[in-house]
Amino acid sequence: MSQRLPATARREQILAVALNVFADAGFHGASMNDIAVAAGVTKPVLYQHFDSKRDLYKALLDDVGNRLLEQTAKATAEATDGKSTTELGFRAYFRWVAEDHAGFRLLFGGGTSTDDEFASAVAAITAQAAAATVPLIDVDRPESSRRTLAHALVGMAEGASRRLVELGDDFDPDEIAEEVSTLAWAGLRAL
Amino acid sequence: MSQRLPATARREQILAVALNVFADAGFHGASMNDIAVAAGVTKPVLYQHFDSKRDLYKALLDDVGNRLLEQTAKATAEATDGKSTTELGFRAYFRWVAEDHAGFRLLFGGGTSTDDEFASAVAAITAQAAAATVPLIDVDRPESSRRTLAHALVGMAEGASRRLVELGDDFDPDEIAEEVSTLAWAGLRAL
DNA sequence: CGGAGCGGTTACCATCCGGTAACAGTGTCT
DNA sequence: AGACACTGTTACCGGATGGTAACCGCTCCG
Incomplete structure (x- = not known):
């Protein structure tokens, strides 16, 4: 063969x-x-x-997760203010989703099972994404509150992406990013 | 025994x-x-x-999903305008999470596997939640765009909840709901 | 008393699947 | 040519687990 x-x-x-x-x-x-x-x-x-099935799966999880984090980190590095950070971050996220449907489904599609090791690998990724988002949130709030809101923002990207990936069609990541980041940034300023 | x-x-x-x-x-x-x-x-x-393991699991999925949808539907029925719909909706959602950690993890914790039947059951639930959110979004946009934004809003609740549930501690759902709905509503008005 | 109905148990089967030992084909370097 | 290294295959084991058949014993009724 x-x-x-x-x-x-x-x-x-x-x-x-x-x-x-x-x-x-x-x-x-x-x-x-x-x-x-x-x-x-x-x-x-x-x-x-x-070494094992788990080993293979874990390698994929790490690879895919790192690609996501690297791309968003790289994109937001050039940002100067909060608004552009938001826009560039979402754009990088949606671009990643658009070009790696399989990766998105691996990480966030639910196949991760409730296995502790895998679950915490994925949790670590979203936690890092959230950590990058925390600085955008009004410093006048308690840290735990800011973190929760950061997870809410990351959840926006995930929720929108899940639908787009389920639909199966290709989509324009920049267009989606613009809408979602508008929604997010306005919300952030209101806090 | x-x-x-x-x-x-x-x-x-x-x-x-x-x-x-x-x-x-x-x-x-x-x-x-x-x-x-x-x-x-x-x-x-x-x-x-x-009849089978699947049957049992499916029964749980349906039970839990219906509880979530009923509670949010009931809560938002009393709302008069968009802002109060948003607030009441999020409050109902977070209250549900706070009082049923296990249910949240069942639906959104990742254990749903990539089984087609289960996955679409969960997808149907989030789709219904999103459908209830669509009317809040500026009617000047194409339908598909509104739906995607609706999923983003539902994703906010899910993302925040996932973190709260993972922490394990109890939390005040009304307090979280207030912050998240502030964020969401301001975003919605900006669109 | 005795038997019918029902909740529960023991013991078992069949299958799937992760993982491995032993072996076989192919190219390369001396 | 022949030895070695490396890639790949066949054939198998053992444990876990969904699912079932047959049996047990309580309780309540006539």
């Missing part, structure tokens, strides 16, 4: 394939055999590159 | 126990045996009341 591949190339191919399979079926719904078949190899090959 | 119970009482006890077990461990993480033990009975008893 598939060509023989050097180890590093095979590893990346497996990661790419597994991302889609896991995104479709979830951690438990996808078997290692499913992934192997989708990659055009057999099960033991997977175990040459990853 | 546990008393002998009449059928209806046993059924409700099982639902109550299963809600907590599923909320903790997720659909796949919780075995029927786990639930039976937690209920103080043995496995076949579960099958006297529910």
